């Protein structure tokens with residue numbers, strides 16, 4: 001008996017350690033000395049950077065050739081491309097979204113087209129794909145400040161592959177959370193259901209997304225004055241904010257101090273430029289979710305909607321997939337100039353329409369000045 005107890009006791013440290021992330025960690029100092037802004041990376045749980053498929057074929061444009069808008073009947077978005085580049089783009093997006101590799105019942109061009117009539121919009125997937133083309137071009141042209149901190153000088157960009165990775169419905173998406181029914185154990189009030197794709201295995205609210213990256217609720221915890229009257233956010237909102245922040249950290253596989261100086265989470269002048277990228281990222285995701293995905297309304301069939309009937313939407317994980325730079329910072333637009341979007345639509349225009357309502361005070365909590373995105 002005592003021998004069994006003794007051997008169990010000997011095992012206890014091992015059992016306890018089982019919950020830890022054992023293995024090599026690298027620590028990189030990313031902020032001023034003494035500010036504790038170190039980036040701790042656990043090698044074993046860091047996902048490998050996924051591959052980017054090569055272009056479908058080598059693009060040669062016939063300078064005397066027609067524009068897509070002249071060559072075809074029903075081209076509403078990509079009309080400015082040459083017919084050659086248009087066909088090349090169709091072949092590429094087939095690889096990205098609905099490849100004909102036997103995994104899909106109706107893969108290849110026919111996922112979006114009736115082969116008898118390529119101009120027809122009878123399949124909802126083609127209508128969705130047209131909106132996604134507009135969305136991708138808007139991300140690449142109007143939301144460049146999100147990519148600005150990048151070593152690629154803001155030119156990383158995204159294609160359909162960034163989210164889709166070879167399947168029609170991206171792996172990482174969200175919809176409004178189901179109502180939680182009162183059970184014998186009690187009502188959970190939208191908490192205590194840990195999941196990887198929500199608040200990163202924490203017991204914090206698992207749907208911070210509806211309020212903050214579909215609705216435009218302010219993401220604030222700290223008040224401008226000391227307690228007791230300085231507090232502006234309710235406890236519920238505070239918890240939801242932390243739930244969202246856990247999602248940020250998990251989606252990028254980084255600590256909180258990848259963006260913040262933990263001495264003062266709200267203060268912008270002590271934050272890293274990455275926090276400014278994230279600030280634009282929040283506004284970009286709201287734009288994607290409201291003006292493209294939800295705007296498709298009744299086009300989405302029932303099996304593409306969540307329990308509340310809203311379509312599946314995008315969060316930080318959809319593109320980042322646990323890399324601080326999606327696909328390792330690969331320059332996605334290098335081979336697809338057609339997805340860059342109209343050059344005239346500058347970031348300034350996008351920012352002008354998305355400035356937040358006045359922040360509580362200039363400091364803390366003030367949003368970064370839109371006129372000076374990081375170099």
Ligand code: HEC
Pocket residue numbers: 071072073074075076077078079090091093094097098108109110111112113118119120125126127129130133
């Ligand atoms: C994921 C959906 C999708 C797939 C897969 C797809 N297309 Fe398209 N296709 C579209 C959309 C959207 C348009 C309209 C683009 C626009 O309005 O600018 C279009 C338009 C076209 C047109 C113009 C037809 C006309 O007369 O208006 C042709 C030709 C075409 N596609 C060929 C192809 C070929 C060939 C393939 C397979 C290699 C393919 N497409 C795969 C979505 C798709």
Ligand code: HEC
Pocket residue numbers: 093097125126128129132133136158159160161162163164168169170172173288300304305311312313314318319
């Ligand atoms: C920012 C992420 C993102 C990017 C970039 C993106 N999509 Fe999507 N796409 C989504 C999400 C999320 C859904 C699923 C919505 C749902 O299921 O309600 C989706 C759904 C679709 C569907 C419907 C599939 C089906 O079976 O219902 C098509 C077609 C599609 N996308 C085409 C494209 C094309 C073409 C591009 C590039 C021009 C593209 N997408 C770029 C996020 C993205």
Ligand code: HEC
Pocket residue numbers: 218219220221222223241242245246248249252254255256257258259260265266267274275276278279282364365367
């Ligand atoms: C990828 C960058 C990023 C990461 C990682 C991140 N945050 Fe944030 N955080 C932000 C941004 C951006 C805002 C401001 C959002 C806004 O103003 O719309 C913010 C706001 C906050 C606020 C509210 C500050 C105020 O003004 O009241 C708190 C608190 C906070 N974060 C805590 C955390 C914690 C704790 C973590 C780690 C679990 C974390 N953050 C991880 C970018 C990040």
Ligand code: HEC
Pocket residue numbers: 139146147149150151152156157158162248252274275277278281282285314315316317318319320324325326328329330
């Ligand atoms: C449409 C795809 C997409 C979505 C959605 C997205 N990002 Fe990004 N993000 C990118 C790309 C692409 C880059 C630039 C990569 C590079 O520098 O090569 C980037 C860069 C960043 C950076 C700078 C990284 C660095 O080290 O310089 C931060 C921080 C960031 N994103 C945070 C977020 C947050 C937070 C969200 C959710 C609110 C978000 N992103 C949503 C595509 C996306």
